Amino acid sequence: MIQKINILMVEDIEFTRDLLRSAIRSCIDDHDIPLDPKFYHTSNGRDVLTIIQHNNIDLVYLDIDLPDTSGLDVLKKIKEKFNHVKVVMVSGENSSANVMDAIKNGTSGFIVKPFNSGRISDSLQNYLKVGEKSKE
Numbered sequence: 001m002i003q004k005i006n007i008l009m010v011e012d013i014e015f016t017r018d019l020l021r022s023a024i025r026s027c028i029d030d031h032d033i034p035l036d037p038k039f040y041h042t043s044n045g046r047d048v049l050t051i052i053q054h055n056n057i058d059l060v061y062l063d064i065d066l067p068d069t070s071g072l073d074v075l076k077k078i079k080e081k082f083n084h085v086k087v088v089m090v091s092g093e094n095s096s097a098n099v100m101d102a103i104k105n106g107t108s109g110f111i112v113k114p115f116n117s118g119r120i121s122d123s124l125q126n127y128l129k130v131g132e133k134s135k136e
Contacts, residue, residue: 002034005127008057010074011090012043012067020061020090020115027121035124045069052082059127061111064091064098072101079106088123 007024011017021039028035040055042048045066051057060078064071075087088109089102099110109123 002036003128005035005037005059006055006057007037007039008048008051008055008060009039009041010043010045010048010060010062010066010071011041012063012065014043016063016113017041017043020120023115023117023120024061024124027117027124030117031121031125033121033124033128035128043067045071045074048074049077049081052078052085057082057085059108059123060085060087061090061123062087064089064102072098072105075102075105075107086127 009017009020011020024037027033028037040051040057042051045068062071062074071089075089078085078087086108087106088111089107090111090113091098092113094110094112102110108126111119111123
């Protein structure tokens with residue numbers, strides 16, 4: 001059965017957002033992942049909580065470097081208000097400090113730019129596994 005999923009992409013560069021959206025769609029199609037995504041996006045951290053609340057977001061791909069705030073600070077706020085929402089951090093660098101901070105604050109995964117379809121596929125599969133466990 002195909003599951004509907006609302007995905008929020010928080011990325012300030014439109015080209016990167018478009019690449020991520022295409023990569024997610026390709027992973028779903030190429031790996032027969034039973035998801036039907038609806039995409040939302042914002043280029044700043046300020047709007048994230050409102051978008052999550054008004055659109056019943058299930059999964060967030062969150063850039064660490066945003067123009068108005070740190071993605072790690074946004075991650076903390078998401079987890080405080082919407083702990084059920086899964087968040088995958090996205091970064092141009094995979095510094096161990098960023099990865100450790102993200103894990104400590106509840107991220108479901110970490111993807112380094114340029115995007116790797118294996119990592120994106122893993123994040124989607126992880127979302128499905130976590131969802132199955134919560135239904136049991």
